[in-house]
Structure formats: structure tokens, C-alpha cells
Amino acid sequence: MKIGVLALQGAVAEHIRGLEAAGAEAVAVKRVEELDSLDGLVIPGGESTTIGKLMRKYDFIDPIRKFSAEGKPLFGTCAGLIVLADRIEGQDDAHLELMDMTVQRNAFGRQRESFETDLDIKGIDEPIRAVFIRAPLIKEVGAGVDVLSTYKDEIVAARQNNLLACSFHPELTDDYRLHAYFVDMAREAAASRV
Ligand SMILES: NC(=O)CC[C@H](N)C(=O)O
Numbered sequence: 725m726k727i728g729v730l731a732l733q734g735a736v737a738e739h740i741r742g743l744e745a746a747g748a749e750a751v752a753v754k755r756v757e758e759l760d761s762l763d764g765l766v767i768p769g770g771e772s773t774t775i776g777k778l779m780r781k782y783d784f785i786d787p788i789r790k791f792s793a794e795g796k797p798l799f800g801t802c803a804g805l806i807v808l809a810d811r812i813e814g815q816d817d818a819h820l821e822l823m824d825m826t827v828q829r830n831a832f833g834r835q836r837e838s839f840e841t842d843l844d845i846k847g848i849d850e851p852i853r854a855v856f857i858r859a860p861l862i863k864e865v866g867a868g869v870d871v872l873s874t875y876k877d878e879i880v881a882a883r884q885n886n887l888l889a890c891s892f893h894p895e896l897t898d899d900y901r902l903h904a905y906f907v908d909m910a911r912e913a914a915a916s917r918v
Pocket residue numbers: 768769770771772773801802803804806829830857858859860
């Protein structure tokens with residue numbers, strides 16, 4: 725599987741390492757044309773406003789929507805989760821508007837801007853160490869969205885068909901099971917395309 729990491733801003737190299745550890749070929753994506761050869765795309769953490777602005781500037785919005793409409797998987801982590809969402813609390817405009825959920829940015833407040841915890845994730849056997857950095861929460865999801873993980877009763881990971889999103893940074897630990905989960909999604913999607 726060849727998986728791209730959207731390389732406009734944010735934690736790109738770490739995701740590439742994670743995807744390679746999970747057995748995929750991983751590439752940094754800077755140009756729209758590069759989407760064509762991919763089986764999946766990661767939108768990394770960083771600053772969602774900046775990533776969204778650069779996606780508009782370099783005309784990524786419609787091509788990524790088309791990529792998703794073809795059933796190819798997208799994985800948004802932290803800021804990338806915000807970029808995938810249909811609705812962002814307190815903002816009139818969202819970015820890709822692909823995933824039926826409302827997100828709250830910087831949801832943990834000053835005291836707990838960054839922290840780590842062990843999370844149970846549906847579809848993954850043992851808990852995963854999750855690193856949260858100025859992380860968003862998923863406040864509400866539509867009927868087609870499967871909640872994969874919660875932290876203190878708030879949603880921190882979810883899936884809607886070919887779309888996967890988490891509030892934390894799976895690329896910042898050396899446990900790459902969530903990347904492997906995503907590579908499996910890409911493999912299944914590729915199998916159903918032929
Ligand atoms: N680590 C992150 O990706 C932080 C996300 C950032 N706080 C935002 O709102 O976009």
C-alpha cells in the first residue's frame with residue numbers, strides 16, 4: 725500500500741515513520757497530482773487553521789473530497805481530525821466537511837494542554853498510549869459514525885466508513901498499531917476497487 729501524508733504543515737516525518745513501520749510505502753504529499761497514486765492519505769496534527777488555509781491555497785479541497793468519494797481512506801490526527809469534520813464549534817466554516825461530526829478545538833483547556841493516557845480503542849486488542857497536545861474533542865457524531873474510543877466520556881477516536889480520526893498523536897509513540905489499522909483500511913478499500 726502506498727500512503728501519503730499531507731505535507732503542508734505539521735507532524736509529517738513522524739507519520740511517515742509510523743506508516744513504514746506498519747508495512748506501507750509512505751510519501752510526503754505536497755502537490756495535488758500526487759494524490760492519484762495513493763491508496764490512502766493521512767492529514768497530520770499541526771494547526772488546523774493553517775492546514776486549511778494552505779489546502780485552499782493549493783487547491784486540495786475538491787481533489788481530497790474526490791479521493792474520499794472513491795472510497796480511499798483518510799486518517800486525520802489532531803488538527804487533521806478538525807480538518808475532516810463537517811462542523812467546528814464556534815466557527816462558521818469548516819474545511820473538508822467529510823465526516824459527520826462536530827468538533828471542539830483546544831478542548832482540554834490550559835491546565836491539561838498536553839498529557840498522555842492509555843486508551844482502549846475498538847478494533848485494537850490492548851490499550852494504546854495516547855499523546856494529547858492542545859487536542860480537539862468530538863462533541864457529537866452522526867448516525868453513520870462509529871465511536872472507537874472515549875476519554876472521560878468524551879469521544880477521542882471515530883470512524884465513518886473510509887474516514888478515521890483521532891484527537892491524539894499516534895505518530896509520537898513507537899506503537900504503530902493505529903497506523904497498521906489504517907493501512908488495513910487502505911488494503912480493504914483497494915481490494916474492493918478491483
Ligand atoms: N496538536 C494539534 O494538532 C493541535 C491542534 C490545534 N490546537 C488546532 O486547533 O488546530
